[in-house]
Amino acid sequence: MGTVENLTPFMTFSREDWAKLRQSYPMEVTMDEIERLKGVNDVLNMQEVADIYLPLTRLINLHAIASQELYRNRSIFLQKQEKKVPYIIGIAGSVAVGKSTIARVLHTLLSRWDTHPKVDLITTDGFLYPNAELERRGIMNKKGFPESYNVHSLLQFLSELKSGKSNVEAPVYSHLTYDILPGEKQVVSQPDIVIIEGINVLQPPKRPGDRYSDQVYVSDYFDFSIYVDAAEENIFHWYVERFKTLRETAFRNPASYFKKYADLNDVEAYDTARGIWERINKRNLHENILPTRHRADLILRKGDHHLVNEIKMRKV
Numbered sequence: 001m002g003t004v005e006n007l008t009p010f011m012t013f014s015r016e017d018w019a020k021l022r023q024s025y026p027m028e029v030t031m032d033e034i035e036r037l038k039g040v041n042d043v044l045n046m047q048e049v050a051d052i053y054l055p056l057t058r059l060i061n062l063h064a065i066a067s068q069e070l071y072r073n074r075s076i077f078l079q080k081q082e083k084k085v086p087y088i089i090g091i092a093g094s095v096a097v098g099k100s101t102i103a104r105v106l107h108t109l110l111s112r113w114d115t116h117p118k119v120d121l122i123t124t125d126g127f128l129y130p131n132a133e134l135e136r137r138g139i140m141n142k143k144g145f146p147e148s149y150n151v152h153s154l155l156q157f158l159s160e161l162k163s164g165k166s167n168v169e170a171p172v173y174s175h176l177t178y179d180i181l182p183g184e185k186q187v188v189s190q191p192d193i194v195i196i197e198g199i200n201v202l203q204p205p206k207r208p209g210d211r212y213s214d215q216v217y218v219s220d221y222f223d224f225s226i227y228v229d230a231a232e233e234n235i236f237h238w239y240v241e242r243f244k245t246l247r248e249t250a251f252r253n254p255a256s257y258f259k260k261y262a263d264l265n266d267v268e269a270y271d272t273a274r275g276i277w278e279r280i281n282k283r284n285l286h287e288n289i290l291p292t293r294h295r296a297d298l299i300l301r302k303g304d305h306h307l308v309n310e311i312k313m314r315k316v
């Protein structure tokens with residue numbers, strides 16, 4: 001009798017075993033690249049880049065080569081030259097788990113392949129409804145929940161990307177004003193790789209319990225997907241720490257939506273951050289984000305200090 005463990009579609013690697021995979025291919029980082037990566041996040045641990053993220057980008061490289069090959073052969077089969085389309089990588093996980101940091105690390109590491117691919121970074125924050133619309137719908141306290149995104153517009157964006165359209169536009173969200181920037185667009189122009197990061201990228205188009213539907217999933221457009229995972233107490237701690245840091249930086253800006261929080265002391269900041277976490281982000285994690293974890297091709301599990309301690313990779 002097989003155990004449930006045997007039925008899992010994932011292979012599990014400890015940090016040590018994963019780091020050893022570096023030996024299968026020479027993978028070095030130069031001092032110059034380390035400096036560039038430090039610009040991404042000055043608390044980033046360089047051993048972590050070498051042990052975890054270099055093997056990960058090598059794996060993605062193998063996937064991308066295989067998918068280009070398939071694409072070429074399919075063009076021959078179809079007897080028509082198809083347009084060049086980007087390779088799309090999705091990154092999912094809780095608020096504050098470190099998705100955008102990982103997206104930026106991958107951006108830098110993927111750009112250094114021999115072929116020097118053009119890599120673009122997109123966050124699904126841009127596809128949130130503007131605050132005025134959230135208020136009209138009475139869901140301002142549901143920012144980040146599935147109903148707070150214009151999923152149709154996100155699917156339209158991905159479909160245009162995957163059909164090889166030359167300039168594809170995404171709306172832009174500002175964490176400073178806590179709102180969509182009216183009229184502002186990020187133009188994505190024929191990239192080789194697009195990294196799309198957001199809490200909702202592995203979510204189904206409809207809420208669980210709805211009847212079967214033939215609607216498209218956001219992840220149908222992905223060539224590779226990653227779920228960034230961690231214990232809830234760690235994510236909560238990172239959320240509070242970021243909130244406290246923002247008091248000295250972004251919250252000081254008069255344009256900040258949260259400027260009223262700039263002068264909170266440590267205890268008040270902790271209580272305020274905990275309130276927002278409990279009311280919104282924790283609920284969203286349990287109801288809508290964690291249930292998507294097993295849809296990913298790869299699950300990166302972080303422990304203390306953001307260090308990855310386990311990796312699960314889809315077998316097929």
Ligand SMILES: Nc1ncnc2c1ncn2[C@@H]1O[C@H](COP(=O)(O)OP(=O)(O)OP(=O)(O)O)[C@@H](O)[C@H]1O
Pocket residue numbers: 041043044045093094095096097098099100101102199238239241242305306
């Ligand atoms: N690898 C890392 N090493 C050290 N600190 C990190 C790392 N990754 C993220 N952090 C810190 O953790 C906090 C959350 O990270 P980040 O902003 O990347 O999260 P996120 O998942 O993109 O969040 P959100 O969904 O709210 O935008 C930040 O303060 C960031 O500096």
Ligand SMILES: CC(C)(CO)[C@@H](O)C(=O)NCCC(=O)O
Pocket residue numbers: 095125143144145199276280281
């Ligand atoms: C924009 C999202 C939803 C995702 O990045 C998140 O950062 C957010 O603003 N959540 C709402 C609650 C909060 O302010 O933390």
